[in-house]
Amino acid sequence: MNSCLYECQILHQRFTPKAHRFVYRIFMFAIDLDEIAALPKRLALFSNQRRNVYNFCERDFLPTTEIIHQPTPPGPAPAPSAGLKDRVIAHLAAHGIDLAGGRVMLITLPRVFGYQFNPVSFYFCYDQQGRPVASIAEVSNTFKEMKPFVLGPATSATTANAAVFSRRTPKYFYVSPFSDLDVAFDFTLHTPGDKLAIQIDDYAAGERTLTSVLTGSRTSLTNGRLAWFTFKYPFITLRVMALIHWQALQLYLKRVPWFAKSARPEAQRDLYRPHSSIAPPAA
Numbered sequence: 305m306n307s308c309l310y311e312c313q314i315l316h317q318r319f320t321p322k323a324h325r326f327v328y329r330i331f332m333f334a335i336d337l338d339e340i341a342a343l344p345k346r347l348a349l350f351s352n353q354r355r356n357v358y359n360f361c362e363r364d365f366l367p368t369t370e371i372i373h374q375p376t377p378p379g380p381a382p383a384p385s386a387g388l389k390d391r392v393i394a395h396l397a398a399h400g401i402d403l404a405g406g407r408v409m410l411i412t413l414p415r416v417f418g419y420q421f422n423p424v425s426f427y428f429c430y431d432q433q434g435r436p437v438a439s440i441a442e443v444s445n446t447f448k449e450m451k452p453f454v455l456g457p458a459t460s461a462t463t464a465n466a467a468v469f470s471r472r473t474p475k476y477f478y479v480s481p482f483s484d485l486d487v488a489f490d491f492t493l494h495t496p497g498d499k500l501a502i503q504i505d506d507y508a509a510g511e512r513t514l515t516s517v518l519t520g521s522r523t524s525l526t527n528g529r530l531a532w533f534t535f536k537y538p539f540i541t542l543r544v545m546a547l548i549h550w551q552a553l554q555l556y557l558k559r560v561p562w563f564a565k566s567a568r569p570e571a572q573r574d575l576y577r578p579h580s581s582i583a584p585p586a587a
Contacts (some may be wrong), residue, residue: 306336312520360414362388374573459561485571
């Protein structure tokens with residue numbers, strides 16, 4: 305099995321306008337999308353599209369068959385409904401990347417006791433020869449909006465089967481009330497192996513304002529290991545959401561400037577499942 309687990313540490317450090325730093329530990333699944341059907345047969349706590357402690361629902365990820373909000377430039381109508389790997393292949397093809405016959409590894413958290421939330425999920429995509437050709441960072445916010453960022457081709461290669469993907473791009477996405485929309489994401493994603501190493505920096509007017517670093521160590525995806533992590537990190541998706549709000553409260557008490565989501569709807573684009581604050585429902 306290519307699928308595994310990563311026990312991780314996450315660091316967030318804000319540099320301006322006021323310093324703020326915190327670190328916490330989680331674990332994440334690394335799921336080979338070709339192994340989705342086989343995993344529930346091996347794991348008592350994991351299911352595919354069915355209630356369990358861990359439930360992987362394909363509709364929770366990369367909703368590119370839905371209508372995109374304010375696409376730039378205007379794109380074609382959404383494709384017919386397709387499986388998750390098919391959506392990844394089609395999305396990369398729209399960016400000029402051919403993944404036909406390749407493999408996709410998704411690093412994420414599934415639904416945990418029915419609750420699902422990932423600040424960011426990562427797709428690492430390999431061709432038929434196992435060479436890394438692209439990655440996707442799928443960023444979500446607490447409003448359940450989602451925006452994918454494609455990275456590829458690799459900016460450097462360490463071996464034939466390992467590479468680094470990087471990209472700096474305007475975000476045009478409301479991630480935090482303490483970060484304005486005139487910010488660029490700077491991604492540095494190393495293909496996962498025995499270690500996981502991912503960094504996302506925020507830049508405003510050329511100055512780094514925030515860094516987020518995810519590091520981890522690989523471990524086998526077995527019944528015993530998954531049971532241990534369930535005990536060690538209970539209700540992990542709910543815990544992540546609680547930590548986000550706890551840190552937001554601390555930033556508020558530090559009087560870090562706050563930006564309303566509804567203040568600049570025109571600057572939020574190329575995202576899926578828009579919140580009513582920027583896309584009010586039709587009367």
